[in-house]
Amino acid sequence: MMTLNSENGTAVRLEKVSFSYGEAPFLFDVRFAASKITAIMGPSGSGKSTLLNLVAGFETPQSGRVLIGGGDVGGKPPSARPVSMVFQENNLFAHLSVERNVGLGRSPSLRLTEADHAAIAA
Known part of the structure; x- marks a missing residue:
């Protein structure tokens, strides 16, 4: 079983992940710390939902790696990734x-x- 707390305290890492919708290229190179709340903000079209979809496995990077708990989840379907998403209202x-x-x-x-219940409330 994969744990979200990797050795360096990074729960999720997008390592030089590229993705594009037509003419709109995105490059993500970011770490999200374990046990921290992170807000992802930006204008419409800036890649917020794309980033989350790449982590969850609903989109596939053109290059780069998505790591969760230090493990590469690039070949895993959304159902095999230890993440949840709450979609827009x-x-x-x-x-x-x-x-x-x-x-x-x-x-x-x-x-x-x-x-x-305890994890959800935390």
């Missing part, structure tokens, strides 16, 4: 609480353990 399930929406990423059946 129009894609949330309005009948579920924030905790339950986040919980879907941990267990699609929403059968959450006490450890899951």
